[in-house]
Amino acid sequence: MNHVLLLSGEEGLKCFNLWTLSHTKKNDPDHIWKRFEQQIKPKHNFRVARLCLQSYRQQDGESVDDYITRLKLQAQKCDFRDDMGVLEQFIAGIRQGIAKRAVVQSTRLHKRTSLGTR
Secondary structure (H helix, E strand, C coil), X not given: CHHHHHHHHHHHHHHHHHCCCCHHHHCCHHHHHHHXXXXXXXXXXXXXXXXXXXXXXXXXXXXXXXXXXXXXXXXXXCCCCCCHHHHHHHHHHCCCHHHXXXXXXXXXXXXXXXXXXX
C-alpha cells in the first residue's frame, strides 16, 4: 500500500488524504489503485473521438488487419450503437482500391438481402 502512495507523489498523497475510506479500504492496494484511476483517467468525449476516427486512414505498409484493429480501438471511445461507423470509416480510409470496391459491393449486397430485395 505504501508503495502506491510513494509512487503517486505529493499530489497523490493529497488526493488520498481527501478520500473518506474505511480502515480496510485504506489498506487495500487494489481499491486505492482503482480510486486513483477514477481520479486521473481522462474522460472520453464521444464527439471528439468520432472526429478523430474520421481522420483515420490506412497507413503505407499497414495491413488491413492492423488498420481494422486501430479503427476498433478508437471506435470504443465513440459510443456507436452498431458497427456502421467503423465500417464507413474503414471504407473511406482503406488504401487498396480493389479491397475498397469489394467491401462496398459486399455491403450493398448485404443491405439488399436484409431488406428482402435482390
